[in-house]
Structures are given as structure tokens and as C-alpha cells.
Amino acid sequence: MEAKIIRLASRPKGMPTLENFAFDAQQMPSPQEGELLLKALYISVDPYMRGRMSDAKSYVAPYAVGEPITGGVVAEVVESRHAHFAKGDVVLGTLPWQTYCISDGSGLNKLPQKVAPLSYYLGILGMPGLTAYCGLFLIGAPKAGETVVVSGAAGAVGTVVGQLAKINGCRVVGIAGSDEKIRYLTEELGFDVALNYKTTHNIGAAIAEACPDGVDIYFDNVGGEISDGVYARINKFARIAICGQIATYNATTPPVGPRVEGTLLKKSALMKGFIVSDYASHFGEATRDLARWVQEGKLQYQEHIIEGFENLPNAFFGLFTGENTGKQLVKVAEPSPIQT
Amino acid sequence: MEAKIIRLASRPKGMPTLENFAFDAQQMPSPQEGELLLKALYISVDPYMRGRMSDAKSYVAPYAVGEPITGGVVAEVVESRHAHFAKGDVVLGTLPWQTYCISDGSGLNKLPQKVAPLSYYLGILGMPGLTAYCGLFLIGAPKAGETVVVSGAAGAVGTVVGQLAKINGCRVVGIAGSDEKIRYLTEELGFDVALNYKTTHNIGAAIAEACPDGVDIYFDNVGGEISDGVYARINKFARIAICGQIATYNATTPPVGPRVEGTLLKKSALMKGFIVSDYASHFGEATRDLARWVQEGKLQYQEHIIEGFENLPNAFFGLFTGENTGKQLVKVAEPSPIQT
Numbered sequence: 001m002e003a004k005i006i007r008l009a010s011r012p013k014g015m016p017t018l019e020n021f022a023f024d025a026q027q028m029p030s031p032q033e034g035e036l037l038l039k040a041l042y043i044s045v046d047p048y049m050r051g052r053m054s055d056a057k058s059y060v061a062p063y064a065v066g067e068p069i070t071g072g073v074v075a076e077v078v079e080s081r082h083a084h085f086a087k088g089d090v091v092l093g094t095l096p097w098q099t100y101c102i103s104d105g106s107g108l109n110k111l112p113q114k115v116a117p118l119s120y121y122l123g124i125l126g127m128p129g130l131t132a133y134c135g136l137f138l139i140g141a142p143k144a145g146e147t148v149v150v151s152g153a154a155g156a157v158g159t160v161v162g163q164l165a166k167i168n169g170c171r172v173v174g175i176a177g178s179d180e181k182i183r184y185l186t187e188e189l190g191f192d193v194a195l196n197y198k199t200t201h202n203i204g205a206a207i208a209e210a211c212p213d214g215v216d217i218y219f220d221n222v223g224g225e226i227s228d229g230v231y232a233r234i235n236k237f238a239r240i241a242i243c244g245q246i247a248t249y250n251a252t253t254p255p256v257g258p259r260v261e262g263t264l265l266k267k268s269a270l271m272k273g274f275i276v277s278d279y280a281s282h283f284g285e286a287t288r289d290l291a292r293w294v295q296e297g298k299l300q301y302q303e304h305i306i307e308g309f310e311n312l313p314n315a316f317f318g319l320f321t322g323e324n325t326g327k328q329l330v331k332v333a334e335p336s337p338i339q340t
Numbered sequence: 341m342e343a344k345i346i347r348l349a350s351r352p353k354g355m356p357t358l359e360n361f362a363f364d365a366q367q368m369p370s371p372q373e374g375e376l377l378l379k380a381l382y383i384s385v386d387p388y389m390r391g392r393m394s395d396a397k398s399y400v401a402p403y404a405v406g407e408p409i410t411g412g413v414v415a416e417v418v419e420s421r422h423a424h425f426a427k428g429d430v431v432l433g434t435l436p437w438q439t440y441c442i443s444d445g446s447g448l449n450k451l452p453q454k455v456a457p458l459s460y461y462l463g464i465l466g467m468p469g470l471t472a473y474c475g476l477f478l479i480g481a482p483k484a485g486e487t488v489v490v491s492g493a494a495g496a497v498g499t500v501v502g503q504l505a506k507i508n509g510c511r512v513v514g515i516a517g518s519d520e521k522i523r524y525l526t527e528e529l530g531f532d533v534a535l536n537y538k539t540t541h542n543i544g545a546a547i548a549e550a551c552p553d554g555v556d557i558y559f560d561n562v563g564g565e566i567s568d569g570v571y572a573r574i575n576k577f578a579r580i581a582i583c584g585q586i587a588t589y590n591a592t593t594p595p596v597g598p599r600v601e602g603t604l605l606k607k608s609a610l611m612k613g614f615i616v617s618d619y620a621s622h623f624g625e626a627t628r629d630l631a632r633w634v635q636e637g638k639l640q641y642q643e644h645i646i647e648g649f650e651n652l653p654n655a656f657f658g659l660f661t662g663e664n665t666g667k668q669l670v671k672v673a674e675p676s677p678i679q680t
Contacts, residue, residue, distance in 0.1 A: 220601070223601050224599075237618075242601050242604050243605075244605070245602050245605055248599065248601075254598050254599075255602070256596060256598055257597075257599045258595070258596055259588065259594075259596065259597045259600075260599075260600065261567065261582050261588075261600075261611070261613070262563070262588060262595070264611060264612070264613030265583075265584070265585055265613035265615075266613070267613060268612075268613050268614050268615060268618050269612070269613050270611070270612045271601070271604060271611045271612070272604070272608075272609070273601070273603075273605035273606070273607060273608050273610075274605075274608050275605075278608050
């Protein structure tokens with residue numbers, strides 16, 4: 001039996017294509033003392049991976065050409081020579097795009113197998129959910145009655161941000177890029193207002209109308225002109241969490257716009273950039289809260305699961321066409337029945 | 341005997357002139373029950389007052405045309421019909437530009453008369469000192485060994501910021517606008533490096549050279565291109581305190597520049613605007629610390645005291661010519677001998 005591998009063949013220019021990926025295989029590896037053999041169950045595809053395919057300096061190191069892509073993977077221990085893991089354990093880790101791989105256990109987290117579907121640990125109970133939780137609560141610090149604006153609202157992070165803000169008694173305004181997403185945010189997830197920035201002529205005026213009491217918290221996944229429209233409406237002591245700037249990622253020259261410092265000064269406002277790993281010490285508490293709200297039905301969650309290891313590149317491309325609502329991921333193998 | 345008054349006669353366009361001020365006098369006022377008669381000893385002139393002379397919306401309300409200018413004043417109680425104040429008390433308050441005035445006591449703080457010269461409560465122990473203390477410690481949170489950059493470094497706030505950062509074991513780089521100021525910062529106040537932005541061709545490169553370990557804290561009084569040069573050098577988890585944006589105050593169109601959000605994201609950096617009154621709950625502790633460091637000789641402080649109530653407008657104009665180093669203020673009357 002072989003382990004299948006997907007490597008970065010070349011760095012994409014603009015939109016990635018299949019030519020940027022190389023399909024490979026190797027003999028099934030065997031764990032040494034202190035190592036594990038892992039079988040991939042679910043593999044995540046996320047927007048941040050596009051950045052790692054370039055060699056531009058960013059907050060995460062670039063992928064090496066010729067090496068396997070890595071990312072969030074839920075995997076099952078099929079053979080263990082490691083004291084802390086047993087056959088049948090399911091773990092979450094940053095692992096290579098391989099059907100099977102060897103690990104020394106570092107960076108792996110054992111997952112409870114009866115709390116929620118295992119795939120949820122790549123989404124609402126994983127990196128995107130933790131990003132939403134930590135950014136909203138640790139930077140935004142929402143109070144009941146405040147107004148929260150979320151850009152990129154229909155994404156894996158934005159959907160959770162808005163629902164967490166609703167749980168906390170806030171007015172929630174989402175900004176997204178299609179009428180289908182707008183409908184999903186207001187009708188399924190309980191957002192108070194959702195704006196389609198692609199069909200809204202004056203986004204600043206639309207935000208003003210949607211936020212009659214101003215904006216207390218802005219959770220920004222997008223940046224650019226959408227943000228300018230929000231800044232114009234912030235209240236005294238507003239908090240702005242900078243989670244992503246996808247509107248500017250493909251810019252070929254440094255993005256320019258109105259300077260924001262004067263607004264922050266007049267409003268005694270805070271702006272904080274972050275990456276989820278900054279808040280690792282809060283992950284235990286965050287995961288417990290998120291799991292409880294999922295179980296209680298307070299957090300809705302939608303997945304778009306594509307079957308088959310070979311479809312990983314296509315699933316990744318799908319992130320950029322914007323057609324899917326919900327967390328995009330690939331199912332590689334069925335987990336073994338839970339031992340009881 | 342009369343009380344002299346200086347009123348705002350008209351709103352200045354560009355640089356203020358004597359025509360914008362009206363000299364007046366009224367019969368000596370007499371306090372009613374619950375009121376005090378105050379004699380001005382020292383009156384402060386500060387850059388923020390220029391903003392209040394315009395009717396543009398800002399973080400402080402504009403002065404009314406025809407009304408007395410108001411600002412920081414150290415005054416002596418010459419007659420009291422108020423339970424909490426006695427003749428001979430010295431107070432700090434936001435009071436009108438008058439040689440004598442009536443107060444109901446609200447907003448007045450009694451000053452200790454033996455800790456430091458009374459004029460210090462308009463500077464290092466007053467609003468500018470508290471601004472420096474609160475912005476540096478409550479936003480910047482400096483740790484020993486970190487690098488702190490201060491713009492507007494030779495001003496009443498910047499000189500205190502840099503010295504407080506030195507007391508906390510930081511490397512301190514100041515940015516100011518004359519060689520005399522640069523010399524004062526490094527030779528008198530102990531700044532590690534000071535840069536004259538008017539004679540430095542590439543301020544970004546100069547900041548890079550002055551900060552070989554990057555910038556952990558940026559205390560910004562100025563904004564604009566100087567800030568762009570600093571942002572390019574910030575470290576992971578940097579803190580940026582936005583105290584003023586004097587480089588953009590006179591802009592006739594909204595200032596535009598490179599967007600800072602991407603930098604804050606990559607560096608997990610914080611940017612926070614503030615006005616000193618946001619931190620009123622810390623003023624007691626801050627004033628005690630500042631007074632102790634002044635008494636111990638750890639904080640140097642330079643005043644430029646102009647004599648005579650009639651010279652208030654000229655003292656104010658002097659803020660904008662940039663020729664003086666140190667806190668600019670006017671001495672109106674000699675305090676009475678301290679009762680012991």
C-alpha cells in the first residue's frame with residue numbers, strides 16, 4: 001500500500017491552477033520509536049494558504065516548491081510507538097497533504113470523538129472558529145446592545161463572528177459579496193442586516209443606514225474601501241480587529257487610501273491586527289464554549305465537504321470562485337468506529 | 341480694581357494673529373454662596389487650543405466667538421464662600437483667560453504647594469505630563485530593552501515620553517524639527533538617538549539605522565510621512581499610541597497615504613488613539629509617580645515662562661514658530677507666601 005502526496009510544483013501567478021500541484025506517492029512509511037503513523041480523515045483548505053504559495057514575506061512562512069502542501073488535518077492514529085498516543089486516537093494538527101504520514105506527536109491535539117462531528121475541528125471548533133472567538137472577544141470585547149460590523153461575513157470566520165456577537169446581545173451587520181450569502185446571513189444565521197457590497201452603490205451610506213447608533217466593533221476580513229465606509233461610522237472607544245485584508249492581497253503596488261490615524265485619535269479607538277496563534281493560551285476555553293453553543297444549537301454551521309484526496313486542489317480553487325457558502329474541506333477517509 | 345479678560349474675537353484662518361483676540365475688562369466679580377473668587381497665577385498655552393479656535397468638529401468643542409478663551413490655569417483662592425476651599429488654596433482647573441474669575445468649584449483640583457513649583461502642574465505634572473504617562477504606560481506598556489520611537493519629541497509631551505521610557509530601561513529615539521532640539525534631546529534628556537526630520541533626506545532609512553532591533557513602541561504626536569517611516573520598522577506585537585497628528589491638522593483635503601492595516605495584521609500590532617481624559621482614573625497614581633521622579637531628578641523639565649497677562653496671545657503664537665524648547669506658559673501673578 002502506498003501513501004499519496006500532493007506537492008507544490010510551482011508558485012501560482014494570480015489564480016492557482018492544477019499545474020501548480022504535483023501528485024506523488026511513496027511506500028507506506030513505518031513509525032520509529034517515539035513516532036506515530038497517521039491516516040488523514042479530513043483536510044482543510046483555507047484562504048491563507050494562497051499567501052503561503054507566494055514567496056512574499058508575510059506572517060506565515062511560504063511553502064517550499066517541491067515539498068508537500070501543509071495545513072489543518074484531522075487524522076487517526078493507525079500505529080503508535082509514542083507514549084502519549086494510542087491506535088484509534090483522533091488528532092488535529094498542521095500536517096502534510098498526504099493520505100498517510102509519520103509524526104513525532106509535536107503540535108498534535110487529541111480530539112474528543114463524541115462532542116461534534118470530527119470535521120468541525122477544521123472549522124467552527126478549529127482555526128476559523130478560534131479566530132472568530134479570539135478576535136471578537138479578546139479584541140472586540142462586545143457588550144450587549146453594541147453594534148458589530150463584520151466584513152467577509154459569509155466566510156468560515158465571519159459566520160461565526162456574527163453569531164457569537166448575536167449570542168452576546170449585539171446588533172450585527174454583515175458585509176458579503178452575493179445575494180445568496182446575504183440571504184443566508186439574515187435568514188439562517190440571524191444577522192440583523194447584511195449588505196452585498198458588489199451591488200451596493202455607496203457602501204458608506206449603506207453602513208450608516210444599517211448602523212443608526214454607529215459602529216462599536218468592526219471585525220475586518222477584507223480591508224480597502226469597505227473599511228473606509230465603516231471607519232466613517234465608528235463610535236468613541238470603538239474596537240477594530242484586523243483579521244484579514246483580502247481586498248488588498250493581490251495588489252501589485254502598496255495599497256493607498258485615506259489615513260485612519262486621525263479617526264482613531266478623534267474616537268479614542270483601538271485597531272489591532274492578529275493571527276489566531278497569538279491567543280493560543282485561550283484555545284481550551286474557546287473550544288469548550290464553541291462546542292457547547294454548537295451542541296445547544298446556538299451556533300449554526302454549514303460545511304461544503306468534497307470527497308477524495310485527489311480533489312484537494314479543486315476544493316482549494318473553489319475558495320476563490322466565491323460560489324460556496326460555509327466551510328470548504330475534503331474528506332479523505334472514513335474514521336474507524338469509535339471504541340467504547 | 342478690575343478683572344482683565346481676553347476673548348476670541350474671530351476665528352483664525354491659518355496662523356492666528358492679534359486681530360483674533362479682544363482685550364476686555366470688567367468690574368471685580370464677587371462670589372455668591374457656594375462660589376470662589378480665583379486669582380490666576382499661571383496660564384497655559386497649548387497646541388490643541390488652535391483646534392478649538394476653528395469650528396470644525398473635533399474631539400473637543402470649539403470656543404465660542406465673543407467668549408473668553410479657556411484652558412489650563414493655576415489659580416489662588418482669594419475669597420471663598422465654598423465649604424471645600426479656603427483662602428490661600430491653590431487650584432488647577434480649566435478656567436477662562438481672566439486675571440480674576442468666579443468658580444463654583446467644579447472641576448478644580450487642589451494642588452500641594454511644597455512638592456514642585458506650581459507652574460509644573462500645567463506641564464510635567466499636568467495635562468502634558470499625564471498625556472505622556474498614560475499614553476506610554478497604558479497603551480505602550482514598555483518593557484526594559486524595548487525600542488521606543490517618539491515623534492514631536494521636543495514638545496511638552498514628547499520630552500516626558502522619552503524620559504519615562506528611559507526610566508523604564510528602553511532604547512529611545514526622538515524625532516524633532518531642529519538641530520537645537522536634537523541636541524537638547526540627546527545631551528540634556530538622555531535620548532539614545534534624535535533625528536531632525538527637516539534635514540534628514542530619507543527618514544525611513546534613518547529610523548531603520550537608529551532602531552537596529554526594530555520598533556516596539558511608537559508614540560506619535562505628528563503623523564503623516566514620519567509615521568510611514570516608523571511603521572516600516574515595527575516589530576511583532578508593536579504598540580502605537582496616537583496622541584496627535586499635527587502634520588495633518590492644516591490639511592484642506594483628507595490626508596491619504598499607504599494603508600497601515602496590512603502592517604498591523606502581519607505584525608499583530610496594536611494602534612490606539614487617545615485623549616488624556618480617557619484615563620482620568622489613573623491621574624492620581626500618575627501624578628504621584630511624576631512628582632517623585634521630578635523630585636529625584638530623574639525627570640528633567642524645561643519651561644519657557646513669559647511674564648504678563650497681556651502676552652498670552654503672543655505666547656500662544658510662539659507655539660507655532662517652533663523656536664522654543666520646553667513648556668510654554670504665562671505668569672500672571674505672584675502666589676501669596678505659603679502659610680505654614
